[in-house]
Amino acid sequence: MKNHQEDNSKELNEILQVRRDKLEALKKEGKNPFDITKYNKEYSLEEILEKFDSFKEDQILSTAGRIMAKRVMGKVSFCHIQDGLEKMQLYVRVDQLGEDQYDAFKKMDIGDIVGVGGTTFVTQKGEKSLKVDNITLLTKSLQPLPEKFHGLKDTDIRYRQRYVDLIVNSDVKSVFVARANIMRAIREYMHSQGYLEVETPVLHNEATNANARPFVTHHNTLNLDMFLRIELELHLKRLIVGGLDRIFEIGKVFRNEGMSTRHNPEFSLMEFYEAYADMYTMMQRAEEIFQYVADKVVGSRQLDYQGQIIDLDGPWKRMTMVEAVKEYTGVDFDSFTLDDEQARSIAKEKNVKIEKHWNWGMILNAFFEEHVEENLIQPTFIYQFPIENSPLAKRNKEKPHLTERFELYVFASELGNAFSELNDPIDQKERLIAQAKSKFGEFEFSIDEDFINALEIGMPPTGGMGIGLERMIMLFTNSASIRDVIFFPTMKPEN
Helix, strand or coil, X not given: CHHHXXXXXXXXXXXXXXXXXXXXXXXXXXXXXXXXXXCCCCCCHHHHHHCXXXXXXXXXXXXXXXXXXXXXXXXXXXXXXXXXXXXXXXXXXHHHHCHHHHHHHHCCCCCCEEEEEEEEEECCCCCEEEEEEEEEEEECCCCCCHHHHCCCCXXXXXXXXXXXXXXXXXXXXXXXXXXXXXXXXXXHXXXXXXXXXXXXXXXXXXXXXXCCCCCEEEECCCCEEEEECCCCHHHHHHHHHCCCCEEEEEEEEECCCXXXXXXXXXXXXXXXXXXXXXXXXXXXXXXXXXXXXXXXXXXXXXXXXXXXXXXXXXXXXXXXXXXXXXXXXXXXXHHHCCCHHHHHHHHHHCCCCCCCCCCHHHHHHHHHHHHCHHHCCCCEEEECCEHHHCCCECXXXXXXXXXXXXXXXXXXXXXXXXXXXXXXXXHHHHHHHHHHHHCCCCCCCCCCXXXXXXXXHCCCCEEEEEEEHHHHHHHHHCCCCHHHHCCCCCCCCCC
């Protein structure tokens, strides 16, 4: 094994040297490709292939791309260039190019970027191709593409060198094109419903949400620690107070926590708020957003995700958390409402891990996370969360120990979180104080007094929701890991 690795390393070093030698030779001839500042690329490969039959036989088309394959056969050669998601064959003849240009072409390597002028024709095998009239080396690739050594299969290297991953794995490029189309479709839907897109601060003066650990930075001029936001909520609600009745924001948020196939410390979140609405309005919005994206981007509301057909046609299933726990564990928390001792006893009986200080609501949530989430494959709204872990949601009128909050689950993963927003400033302050006191660690969580002041000015009844966009994109692109839908996921340094 060691000898094989040494042989590969030696061969790679030789290839690297040969490519550098070619570059030096070009420089000596006054043909340094890195001196070229612009190339007149009239058509993309996609445009040429789409309009192929409309071009005249003698019409010279100008395009450019990266050489991905090459066969030199004496006075006639073939190669494929790649541009975006498309590849196209080039037919290169010495009598068309002339001896000097043909010799220059023969010295080009896979990975080099070239500008090409040529006419369209179809080969005997029926392949749409360009008969090359001229070819110019625009960029010399000094590293071989991974296929030289059995492809780019190491996932760690793929994520670190996404630029190479995009070149050699067309499926990866398709995922990120789909991501862009999904984001465009989301915005289309939001605008169509009268929502205004806004932006709020990324840097916060205080750590005001004790549900996640923040990243800390320091402002030198103010000599002040600041925190990267973990959510968009409190600033957006200020805008609702200010009279912007329908708003949304798509932005990065940061949580200083673990990494997994569903978690990255930096991720994209969309939050939207609608005055004079409630969580049931948000359920409708959620269904419509996902269905709109499915219609526009996929062309079907039945998605194949990891071998399971996910049906986005509505109406989606709705269950209270108590109902869901009863269905999947047989335990009816309504039969011993707010009885902390009985809740602890049943948790011990069912082997549900809890902390000594947890009460009925916390234990209900623990049952849900341990026994229910994994069963929620089709789109499902779970609502009426315990008040202990829902400090920003209105209380349920009939069951004030529960809240007007729901989470959206698909394929056992939470994709969205929504409330009938709490707009009582007195209740809100009391709950935020209780939440801050319940947390411990290196951060002192504080109450956002300006947010309380905004609520005292008066916020109308409001529905609000947040959607984790990477998880949504994973669903629509059949991606198993969040790293597969982020261009540059957070990685441990190689050293």
